Amino acid sequence: MPSYAAQAGQSLIFLPPAFMTQLELQGEPPAFGHAMLKYFAFDPNYVNLNHGSYGSLPLPVLAACNKLTMRVESNPDLFVRVEQTELITKCREQIAKFVGAKMHEIVLVRNTSHGINTIMRSFEWNAGDVIVTCSTTYDAMTGLARFLRDGPGHPDISQFVLQWPTSHAAIVAGYRAHLASIPRRPGQKIVAIIDSITSVPGALMPWQTLVQLCKEVGVYSVIDGAHSIGQELNINLRAAGPDFWVSNCHKWLFAKRGCAVMFVAERNQGIVTSSFPTSKVYKSPADRAFPGESFIEQYNWNGTIDFVPPLSITAALEFRAWLGGEGAINGYCHDMAMRGGARLAAFFGTRVMDATGEFTCNMVNVQIPLPPGVEPSEAINTLFNQKLLAPTNRTTKVSAGVFYHGGAWWARCSAQIWTELEDFDLLGSVLAEVCREVVHETQA
Structure with a gap:
């Protein structure tokens, strides 16, 4: 032993x-x-x-969580109504810097599946639209694609088959060919769910290059980064430029489960019009001064939950710095x-x-x-x-x-x-x- x-x-x-x-x-x-x-x-x-x-x-992160829990329970009204938003804002600022994103493009959600469901269910699906998955896509995300196919609009699913042994170069070439093989029609949208690190096998993907391929042919990129933050070095979302990206902070970053960070590029905040659940600050698109109005506020409060897990990101980052x-x-x-x-x-x-x-x-x-x-x-x-x-x-x-x-x-x-x-x-x-x-x- x-x-x-x-x-x-x-x-x-x-x-x-x-x-x-x-x-x-x-x-x-x-x-x-x-x-x-x-x-x-x-x-x-x-x-x-x-x-x-x-x-x-x-x-040490658990101790910080326990301390924060005692603070919450000592006066829940004070914490939720007055103090919580400031702590959430600080946490968003820290994690935005960590992943190289603009702060107003980052919100906190329960887990990666929650975030990607929020994104994918926000699209208005029509017949002829396509969801691109991979044979190694996480099974819950494969299930999500099937659920959307079964719902209104009935988008098609196009699966890219990935088999080891392979190489990053072979994956890029194969993915380019796969996107080119999808029949195109006017008004069609194609949305690709791409793993940054696949779950099984546990493998780093050339996701930044795949994002660029998507850009070249007008395909939305939704990055399942469940395993990335805390494991993948030098994440820079500003440089990579995905349309959407979500990563769990309770896996490799050492935060308390479950919490995740969701990135929605500013240009796409008119797509994700509502948090889930919908917040009281929701505004109809016609009433918004700009597409992303109320985006941040909706995730700061959309029902009573325990905000200690996402706020533990701060303690997790301190622990990692100390290490x-x-x-x-x-x-x-x-x-x-x-x-x-x-x-x-x-x-x-x-x-x-x-x-x-x-x-x-x-x-x-x-x-x-x-x-x-x-x-x-x-x-x-x-x-x-x-x-x-x-x-x-x-x-x-x-x-x-x-x-x-x-x-x-x-x-x-x-x-x-x-x-x-x-x-x-x-x-x-x-x-x-x-x-x-x-x-x-x-x-x-």
Whole structure:
């Protein structure tokens, strides 16, 4: 077992929030690796290599959230009616600077799916319109495209097929050809949902170039950046120029789940005319002095929710700055992903999906020893989750995203600031055992 900080991990889970203020950001942070575990609330028997799915809240950020929650509850009227908007504005200013956007193009929403639903449902769909998806589009977004196709207007869906092994250059060439193949007609709109980093496989896409391709042929670009902020270095939306972009802050940025940042380019704020739910400050397009009037205000208040998660972005950014900043964090995580992936592949006698690192940020995809005869299904996914996270035959729990692609089974492993190479060793031994069990139970 890795040398996890069991006492710190166990006690901090059960002690009151006031105790957590002892983990203040003073002095130099410890070295990345297992020494970082004391800043998280993990079960000491749990090895987290699936941070990318749900994020992991640092204890100093949790302490800031608890402090803010007490402030809210001490006088909810004062906070909601007087103080909240100022804090939201500060948070928007910080995150706009972080992603290289204009502040009036940035609002806070619950999660990426919420934001993209708001955007896609704002278009007035007509027969002949087209939604462009990808074979690796996140399944909830694929479901959204189907839902819109089934609704008024019945837009068509055009899917671009993406298969590894490939390269960024091949993806760009293939996407250009795919857009060119879509029949065009007067008055038609085409909207492309593009992942910046695909969920499975966990792979960095050449999304900025795909945005430019869309611009060249009059296609709207909606960027699903769920995995980007906090993992992808040097995000500059002003330079990239997408029409829309949404990213979760509770995944890789260390904010409290769930919260996300939604970017709507100023030129498109006449499309997203209403927040969801619609706010009391909503104005009909005919009554607006300019297209984006009331855009920000609608997201500042559209019903009673807990604003602590989105406001935790401020504490998350402070924690990341204390750790050494984006270069230090992502440099360690990327290196650990590359080395850990190679080590796990060597243990299995298999391969990594991206040997060159062209597609790798902090998630690495490693083929696991499961024969292709085991067909993908919801039952198989449930079986893996049960055996990895709630085993009956061992105390150690591990997590990694298991998925099927290109006729083979893979594990998507997320490297984080607490990860060390021996975590990949432990995952390998457990996954090898689980794979044998899955084969036995599904082929018996």
